[in-house]
Amino acid sequence: MDVRNSSKGRDGFWDAYRACAEENRVRPDHSPFYVNWAKDFANFLPEKSLRDRSRKDIEAFVAHLGKRRGVADWQARQAEHALRILYEIFLVRKAVKEAAAEAAINKKVSCHTLRHSGVYPAKDGTTHLLEARYDIRTVQELLRHANVVTTMIYTHVLNRPGLSVKSPADI
Numbered sequence: 001m002d003v004r005n006s007s008k009g010r011d012g013f014w015d016a017y018r019a020c021a022e023e024n025r026v027r028p029d030h031s032p033f034y035v036n037w038a039k040d041f042a043n044f045l046p047e048k049s050l051r052d053r054s055r056k057d058i059e060a061f062v063a064h065l066g067k068r069r070g071v072a073d074w075q076a077r078q079a080e081h082a083l084r085i086l087y088e089i090f091l092v093r094k095a096v097k098e099a100a101a102e103a104a105i106n107k108k109v110s111c112h113t114l115r116h117s118g119v120y121p122a123k124d125g126t127t128h129l130l131e132a133r134y135d136i137r138t139v140q141e142l143l144r145h146a147n148v149v150t151t152m153i154y155t156h157v158l159n160r161p162g163l164s165v166k167s168p169a170d171i
Contacts, residue, residue: 014039020090021082030078037079038086051091058083 014035021034042050044061061083065076093110100109129139140151 016094017086017090020093021085024085024089026085033078034082034085037082040079041083041086050086058087 017038018031018035021031022028026034041058041061044064045053045057048057058080062076062080065071065079066073096109100107130136136148136151140148145151
């Protein structure tokens with residue numbers, strides 16, 4: 001997305017990004033700083049849209065901040081975190097919603113929907129992996145859950161008669 005097109009679109013984009021940052025544990029009194037870091041990054045390479053930028057562009061920006069007068073180390077780390085939220089969460093979420101609209105999907109679609117869809121984390125969706133009797137620890141690792149208790153939420157499919165879990169050694 002090129003956020004430089006219109007002021008209304010630009011403001012809506014940054015408002016949505018701020019809300020996303022706050023949903024991801026950024027305190028409301030800190031979120032304006034996150035927006036400012038992301039805007040600084042958008043202005044850092046004005047010839048490139050945000051979606052066309054690479055990891056090297058982010059690294060160059062953070063290195064630039066480290067050399068900028070008046071920017072402390074903690075501020076450079078905060079800026080890096082702001083860009084992580086921008087790229088790893090916000091723009092992905094936005095792309096999923098745009099793809100759903102383009103595909104004329106009339107249901108609410110989110111990144112989390114992909115966990116159940118058969119697209120992520122592997123060829124089969126989470127519940128399909130469990131129905132296929134994959135080991136709960138294998139599924140936990142695929143979903144990158146820190147605690148197996150979180151993965152156990154999906155085990156409702158195991159309550160069906162005739163299903164048992166198979167070990168990775170059986171595969």
